[in-house]
Amino acid sequence: MxxxxxxxxxxxxxxxxxxxxxxxxxxxxxxxxxxxxxxxxxxxxxxxxxxxxxxxxxxxxxxxxxxxxxxxxxxxxxxxxxxxxxxxxxxxxxxxMIPDSPTQNIKWLEETFCELASLYSLLQLKELPSCDCHATLNAIRPEVDAYVTETLKKAIPLNGLAVSDFIKDHINELENDPYIRSHNATVARELFPIFRSHPNAWKIIPHLCEIPKNYSFDEGIHYLSTIVENECRDGMDCIASLLLG
Structure with a gap:
């Protein structure tokens, strides 16, 4: 090999x-x-x-x-x-990027963040100046939008439903099966603007494994808000507001 x-x-x-x-x-x-x-x-x-x-x-x-x-x-x-x-x-x-496995009821959020990272990387490719791109990457840049659009077809239209209410409606499913891709993609799609405007928010993700095992999802997000670095706090506030309402 x-x-x-x-x-x-x-x-x-x-x-x-x-x-x-x-x-x-x-x-x-x-x-x-x-x-x-x-x-x-x-x-x-x-x-x-x-x-x-x-x-x-x-x-x-x-x-x-x-x-x-x-x-x-x-x-x-x-x-x-x-x-x-x-x-x-x-x-x-x-x-x-997460040093250890998060607790079971947070694993779906880990999967959601990983879905978000995939979409983010693809759209970063689109924004990269062509002069900074390898020929292989330049050749695929025109296809990024169509690929992302196709990928997001698995996301569920919320039709005005708040993300926090979507999570509450499906929290039992998410905690029992963190790999429901339609649900992960739905939340990732809504998180994307926050990570776009608060790039330090990515540094929150490695802390997921620090949430105590006995915490509920809501308690876990509140706990996460207390342990992230100061540079991440604005992004964390936006994430908490979106996820918890």
Whole structure:
């Protein structure tokens, strides 16, 4: 099995073999897309947080994409669509920004934030000056809007319903099954403007695992508001207002 380094400063590697998912030629073409996501995360979460993952292994899978926090390991199931590659890698890398697993009733919010990270990375690509883009990325930039629009079709129209009321209506489902993608996408869509206007809000996400296990969702968000860094407080207030009403 061969490996390709995504960057020169860290041991972030794509491991490939001669299979339809990560063949050697495809792995070489994947590097610019994955390196771009790393740059987006460095601006969002901070270089220190991202670079604390000195080792990261990315491997192919025919199953669903997934990540393993304790092993700095990500499995991706796509390579030929570079937009989907950015989407999947952003989602799984966001999981690794959280040092430990959040409590069960908060896991759906982790999945929602990871969905948000995928959308954010894609739209960051659209806004990047073409002169700063690798040719592979420049080639896919015109397709970003259509891809994001298609991705958000799984989100549920709220038709004037407050996000906090949507969460209250579905909280039991969310806590029992954090992977309901339609629900995660719905909340991620509504969170996006906050993270756009408060970029420091990304630094809130690693604190999810610090919420005590016996806290309800509402109690957890209030607790999160007390432990985030001062630079994140404006964004945290907006998030709490959206989620709790």
């Amino acid at each position: 061969n490996n390709y380094y995504i960057c020169s400063d860290l041991k972030w590697s794509i491991f490939c073999e001669e299979n339809p998912i990560f063949s050697t030629p495809i792995a070489n073409l994947m590097v610019p897309s994955l390196a771009f996501v790393k740059q987006v995360f460095e601006r969002s979460f901070g270089e220190q947080r991202v670079n604390s993952l000195y080792y990261l292994s990315i491997l192919p899978t025919t199953d669903c994409p997934q990540s393993f926090k304790k092993r700095n390991l990500i499995f991706l199931s796509v390579s030929h669509s570079f937009l989907q590659l950015i989407y999947q890698f952003s989602h799984e890398l966001c999981h690794l």
